[in-house]
Amino acid sequence: MPRFIGSETEYGIATPADPTASPIITSTHAVLAYAVATGASLRRTRWNFGEESPLRDARGFDLRRFRTAPVIDPNTVGVANVITSSGARFYVDHAHPEYSAPETTDAMQAVIYDAAGDLVMNRAVDAVHQYTDRGESVIEGQPPCPALKVYKNNVDGKGASYGSHENYRWSRSTDFDVLTRAIIPFFVTRQVLIGAGRVGLGERGESPGFQISQRADYIEQPVSLETTLNRGIVNTRDEPHADADRWGRLHVIIGDANMSQTSNLLKFGLTSLVLDAIEAGEEFSDLGLADPVAAVKQVSRDLDCQSSLRLADGRELRATAILREYLSRCSAVSDTDELVLRTAEELLDDLDVDPLRTADRLDWTAKWSLIRRFTDRGLDIGHPKIALVDLQYADIDPDRGLHHALVRRGSMRTLVDPTVIDTAALTPPTDTRAFFRGEIMRRWPDQVLAASWDTVVVSGDRVTGHHRLRMPELDCLTRERCGDLFDRASDAAELLRLVDDRGLATVDLIGGPGR
Template structure:
């Protein structure tokens, strides 16, 4: 291994602000109006298959699904990984992912349907792909899910999350173009309004040294209240939506616990899923399940940006010292109150609104940003100042004239549309047409999706432009290990037999055993560290030989 050259970028991000390794996961609602009884898992597999056909990128059928930040030992290679030659047999490395696999689908729904539906040359249905932008696209139970690549800041989180919506759109178009398949619609929402919810999750990297109790205390009041800036809005109240009205959050009514491991039953405000390895002493992945899927870029940006700021507060020991009495009830009371005047009781006896609590967090984050210098307009980190400014202005609008925030805050944007219909046509809250507006708000097709209709009329502010999002569909972020993963898939796809968050596995003719390249450090494997290597080598063999320090190929 070569020694680490001087002057390489550090593997640390500025501390105290909005920069942090983060990523999003979106489970899309899936529906085929012309085949309402169609099996959701089969339809989801068709979606993945459609993208595979579009991109011809190799599906990583055996990919691990754990988001694993384990770093077992110091990395010796300057470019960011510890090398190991896997002795594993290929059959072990293509071990089944923990989603319904093709065999199970065949057993449950008939092999004939499976075979007729298109499968790859090995005869197995694709359920799990790693994309050239570093993301993962797969079947999660009964929904297609896009998990974004790791990014370092909220602006990129918006770009690569929105890229997932374009991926979803591409699959819908591809299926619609097939005369033998019923068209499939995808919706970026979180409930069918019939008691079922599906998630939009966020992941944030944190030092493992921060006590989990601090995270719970610091985050709970924030999570109970952040919906006022990033709720996506929902028609109906209660898990089945049967109580007429409109509420701020898609997800609030589906939460029943304060802290817990579950994500599908008794959902907790703070999810403790960590999936630690024995040596995961350096990082933890904070898995956030309470957010709504956002189409509004400003809401999405603030969701990631303010949460990252609050995690910095917790790490610095400067989170507001408040505790909400009965936070689950508070979460729902706030969601059900679009006037933003509902109060929750703090354990110190005060009664405060959601906006009061958000202001407390804002003030603390602004102070920390100043102390650490990351919010400085010249010498800062380039992100924290903008997040703080948008947070402050959004809270200001919500406190003075909420309607004026309808171009940025998603629930207000949706509510403005619903109010428009109610006023024009005299509709009651339980009118089916309003239910359709709520649902169709999140259709990923721009000609059908009502969010996109608003966007096309300049009624929604944006954070990133269309060209940036289009680029994010095919290009990985440059500044995380997602760069290495994505470039391996797009440059050497036919020689990549598997990839996960923390490894890429090659099968290169002439090199013998499978080569597993671990990528356990999220801030290594960047373009700065590996870009030259990708540019230099046209073949996976030459690339791997230099990467792994193998003997050069014998002369032909």
């Protein structure tokens, strides 16, 4: 079955000319300016919180206290929300602008739509600056926004960590406890392939040093429902955004935000393959770690990739050896993603010899290679210039970011033509329900009142009320299944009636202005 993958990136946002500016307000500037610049929706579509259940736990309980979903004015500062023509969600999440990519069906697509988020964010920054240059503000009653800088990272250097999350559909026929035990050693060790690199040890970077992962110091438990404190290696949020009887959504919070396309390919691709193997009944219990939380930090600090981890059965294996076991068992189940498997094997070979041999493909070694040029000349690892290198690597501005500079000079490999990413920023995947969500927003944005991953609400009339479309399956409204209906419909309401007539999804009436 298709795995279905999605990513969420909370970007770091700063205003160097005015460090006191509220990131909630500046994030709102970014989202609203993008909405206006792209015509995404003049009324800025509400997010349909009624379909969400963030406190339901995959272990069988629900901490939700209230059953009434909040109704929030989408124009309120701090809750700005845009559904893009690619089917993505771009919104303010606490003190960050967040881009949640549309649902995709393979790892390379996930890489492309994750990278498209950087383009969306850069265009938002440009749109804000156009307002500022005119002395105007996109937020009524607010002064012009200071110049923005945006970073694809996970730490602010002051003790806070913000997420780069992954999402994978999994089958309810798989026992969640079995899945959890099988995947923990993989999540602990995959850092050596997908770590973004970080200057500083400890949550506040209180000790000098460099480590592989930006998230490692913020992981406190093997398993947890929390995402902002007491974070677990495995997150148990049970919010499938699909038929809950058949499907679960593995919400992964332990990964870093990656600039490297290779790191992202391995993040999405290997995790998908491991889930394939678990669901096929492959056994991983012998790879259980004696202390997985401690092992997260141990792996992150092992820059030579030579340290051995103690397993629950007393054996000791290096992180690269554990990953090779995963690759071998995944290959025994399926070798369909040969690019992912081959790339991972090549990188593990290089990491075993000298991690810096991977600096043309992996984020943490690329960053470490840059930093070593300073430390080898005598600069202390705690020097502010080193911290600046760390930050500038994650700068998404293509003219100023260090990662982009490495790409331009051929020192960092890429996998995708930039024009493909340009297209993805505006165009949805064709083989998931994101096609319908993106296309209806492109054609009739002002008729879409609210949306979520599995619903769309469009305006009706005073007699019939509004129309709500439910999409419980991720492949129910692909271009192949419903693309022709867009040309037949005169407006969004008629489109939903045509979808209902064809039996592709469920449409019901909800209270409108006259009800």
